[in-house]
Amino acid sequence: MKDTVIPLDRLRLACKECGLATLCLPMGLTSDDVNKLSSVIQTNRIYHRGDVLFRNGDNFAKLYVVKSGSVKSFTEQAETGEQILGFHLPGEVVGLDGVASNLHQSSAVALETTACCEMPFGQLEKLTAQIPSLQHHLYRLFSKEIGQENQMLTLLGRFNAEQRLAAFLLSISTRLNQRGLSATEFQLSMSRSEIGNYLGLAVETISRLFRKFQEHGLVEADRKRVKITNYQQLTSMVDEHEANCLRHRL
Amino acid sequence: MKDTVIPLDRLRLACKECGLATLCLPMGLTSDDVNKLSSVIQTNRIYHRGDVLFRNGDNFAKLYVVKSGSVKSFTEQAETGEQILGFHLPGEVVGLDGVASNLHQSSAVALETTACCEMPFGQLEKLTAQIPSLQHHLYRLFSKEIGQENQMLTLLGRFNAEQRLAAFLLSISTRLNQRGLSATEFQLSMSRSEIGNYLGLAVETISRLFRKFQEHGLVEADRKRVKITNYQQLTSMVDEHEANCLRHRL
DNA sequence: CGAGTAGTTGACGATTGTCAAGATGGGTGG
């Protein structure tokens, strides 16, 4: 992903030509509507590894759509450090939590070289009042985010360490696959420590689980390169009914 | 709370007279706008303990605002039972996760006798296109929900059992207090088992913690009746910096 | 009043975190 070469002359793509358009945009917009939207959007701003998109407490101004690369969002705790709230892959939106108080409630940092489209929320909001399908799309976007967080709550509340890592790998796999990439072979952009943080587990646990998964032929992992070798069984671990049977064999 | 008597003739209150109006409604609506809104809303539908507001997989049609009583929302897992996603107190909205797919992604059940206002989302949506401040309010509502779930993720990811229960009690306290009730003395509507489920802990752990808190003079708990006797110290447990110091004394 | 559900308590064990030491590898500068 890091090595993908994007020709410079395509960096300033308008929404109309954007490969992610079906993810960002609702169906049924007129060409005129799309033009209005793209006039408001700042396209393809580039961030590098470690660059901050926004920080907890910053004034909320815009939503960020990841176009390539990846972003992590997190809260900063007084002494315990950060709690990672999510990893954001191409086509996903970051910053929705800022609308409530006009201040960002979390921080967001690029995990690698990352291109984002930035949408000033105030302008977007005005536009949604004029374009019903865009309004509906934005409501759906918020709602989808809530649904995903609900899944994450379930994961943290009811899943053991194995199931959490399995679910994590499957989530990344599915999401990359939706963007046209391989579902079974990919490069993680986050460190073991970040995975552990996200899943509520210690780094050492993540490391041990990767080894265990590898020993049992579920994945081949070399550093950040991951190859899922038994997708089926990985899936069945998350479906906890079968997981209980499986756990005794593992 | 269960015993609160609501005169029957006030049960069909329009939004204009609703005591929760400042919670549900944005500031700066004209009287006309409020009338439009209340014409769309079904007010004060009564649910009893165990009654289902909606179930996972149901068609999504409306949002529910709790007016009195309380509601739990949860996902149903194949064999592990349910994972509780949230408890909803008066003034809070339930059902936001349904917008994304037009199907409810979770279920919601009344924990006690509960009155809800029900807002058909399609109509609400049309109205928001006409009333900018209502549109903004709805975006904020979604965003606030996301912020709260982020807090919950942090709780499940980084807090130990003690901190989780402390945070839970403080959350209930704060929210009830915002509705004009006592911050230090209240009646829980959920069982120990439901608290445990919500916090990712076993019932027995909750039971032991209540005893521990009581022994240390933090709360007095008799079944569902809770009295917070040392609010200060409870707060400092959640602020994890001090919590580390405290833990050795407890 | 009786039955069943919810809550409590104790004993025990497993999962997962912590600590410490060592290995690996990417990146940088000579």
Place this chain on the structure above:
DNA sequence: CCACCCATCTTGACAATCGTCAACTACTCG
């Protein structure tokens, strides 16, 4: 191009938190 360095990762030993199991108590509701 090589070598060194630092961050990341791995691995093992040990400990602690929390879950599980089981028995018992106490409400609540019909």
